[in-house]
Amino acid sequence: MRRTLIALGVGLGLLGSTVVSVPAQAAGSVKVLLASTVPVAQQVAAFWLADDAANLRNATPYAVRTVLQGERLSTPVVPDGPPFQIPPIPLEEERPSSTSGKVFFVGADGQPHWCTGTSMQSKYRNIVATAGHCVRDTQREGATLDKWAFVPGYSEGTTPWGLYVGKLAFVHHDFDVYAGHDRDFAFVNVYGGVVSSSTGVLTNTGKLAENVGGQGIAFNQATTPSADVLGYPAGPHPDGTRPYTGQTLESSTGPTFAVTLPDAPTGRLIGVESPFTGEGAIGSSWLYDYSGDSRTGHLNGITIGVSDTDGDNRYDTGVSPYFDNEVRAVYMSALSMWTGSIAQPAAAVASRPGGTGLSSHP
Template structure:
């Protein structure tokens, strides 16, 4: 049986979604863990940026179990509260389109560098990244955060065009860390100001994440039923093979797919209310890919309404056709709200 706490909070729309008062029990659902202190943040950045970014280039897509088994259904989701929105924000530089998608880098329990996908999300201190919880927590043994976590927005073939952002604090749901609940497989990470190497090799600060690349909004408790099947744009860095062995993606550059969402019924791993999207992304590298609702090509902005936590071949033809995400409900909003109000600061003095 899946343990899942059902929340019933009234939520409206505002600058950061809306106000919702958490009871002590609901507050206990928020799990927070440190990733890097200011003192060792420079060491983390140097690890990734040294030798022309050698460790970034040698990192491999993180590959826990990415395939899920299930079927598409015509069921409707059951929201745990009123629909809510958090508004996106454009970069500060005039005329600069948002570049919110990127790679999440970290060193896994095997001691090797790996990567997932992630995206910048609006927050009070403009310092927040959304990704798959598996890309923050190692769940093979006792739950523990991964090492040397960093985010590179706009990553393309080994480059860091907008700097590198070291993770400070991670937030996820209690039910994921304690029960590996598929419905809570998401995480939000606060990052320090970005850093870039100077001509002398020293690290220089280049500002807050959302100020530099913009940040996507957030949508939660949105309807999905037989008559309402929102279309989302999925952004990520898939790299793994299909079941038939074909490799349509390399993971070197950002990929995009567009498809309708629907309710899934999973047999392995079990989940209460998973959501699917028509997407050909393979699993390795795509974990943490953002699902953006009402995405505008002109503005480069939309509302995060899903995060890829697995992929599925629902028609049995040997190729993945479906991305799977937890349904974004009030429980997710509570985790987001805690992370969105957390300050980070900078790891350099210049």
């Protein structure tokens, strides 16, 4: 076992983004500490927002474990229990926002990188869903990716709804120990959002899902005739073409099906027909029952890699863990975790689109 165990509530204030993790109450769920104190979180926010958000602008798409040698299966995925759903959080007013965004972090190479992430339904409106290897560093034994933060609605270097620093994350035990593909998912609890003034003072922008909404989630579903994939693909196809820039949110729609990885035997995986390239698209949300009007649906997959299943040198399939009862247990561990704010609420945040200045305390 490659993680160090500590008692809940003991020593947490001394830890920032570390390799220490704590077993959660749910079986199979592991708590991973990110920026566990407000001073550390403020340092993370300053790293990304300083110098006109230079580190956000200079970050490159994460290129670790993006391509999988997947094969489509004709047999269906068999659920391990009855279907279960949690509804999404629609916004109470119409405004241009997006639950999708980029998760930013510093990798093993010491450079800033990004994956895709998604705002989710939760008690304290503070969960981001992404791939497990966009939180846990599979290149370093027992390590966590540093300076983790989420920017919803990211486009061309902007932070329209603020930046949300990760406080802690929940991953599956099998991914924490073995980095298995079938458990490559993470649910991250983030602090309230912040923006930075010209003097570097952080201003609170409020709870994540109150600003941008939150997707629902579904478990033990049959493969669906259609799923909408939302993400920020940026890498090339095997033939060298680059259809995406990674600067704006992209979407695709296709059926889902069971897949297998012959070169990496693992548990149940599903695929979706999608032309997304791997770099940047890791962590993309798969939504079924998606409504273009409300921009909400039910998360039922997260891209952990892409495959060229027909051999034409162009990626045609996204791969995800199957959302079963074990995914549900990890999600439920994150569902009721309170995180709080790292800055004082603003009297008014008029310059932010849709700004409310909502407090981050329950």
